[in-house]
Amino acid sequence: MGLVVAVTGAGSGLGRALAVRLAADGTRLLLVGRRAERLLRTREDCLADGGKPGDIVTLPVDLAEPGAAAAVRDAAVAAFDGLDALVNNAAQARFGPLDDTDVDTFVRLLRVDLVAPAALIRCVAPLLRRSRGTVVNVGSIGGLLAVPGRSYYGAAKAGLHHLTRSLARELAPEIRVNAVLPGAVDTEMYDDLGIDDDAVARLRAEMVRTTPLGRMGRPEDVVPWIVMLLGPDATWMTGSLLVVDGGRSC
Structure with missing residues (x-):
């Protein structure tokens, strides 16, 4: 039987691409996300790429809501009697100057990008032990770089990086905890940044201009590194923050 992996944010972008790749490798998947219809499309893609119907389960849930972590744990037990890996990929991004971005926005970012991953790890830790x-936590080079107008998002991701390294020590040797830190990856996230279309266009141009390899990333540039961290080649890796960013953070 294949590994059992829960992937959050599986309805689009990096999460969907990862799920399809894992399904093709025979992984049993718990697909977690806020929108049921998007999860079902991901499931269809997984089945088209070789996944078996009984091996691909969807769970629509808002991870920022109370009880969400327990729902993920319970779904994994009900469907697969356990869990081998958790990929904390779900995230929200909001950009804007400090004076124009209220604290409630920061609180929501922390709930989605930091508190929810922490709650999930805590809740499924007995299964992973x-x-x-x-x-595998999906961080961001935004948590490494100091960029005006992106302080809230960067702070949330920096917190996730610290959580990764701290829990790697705390949960060893039974559980490995690593993170992948992508650069600018061209996904649906750029349609929901809380800024207008002209600002998004300028942002995309900036990302390309400041990336030494001359383009934004694609999900398929990042997925293999997550797969590696989940697999047998990474059994002596924990506490790593693996940067995959086209050189932008150099």
């Missing part, structure tokens, strides 16, 4: 499993 039993399987000697692994956690």
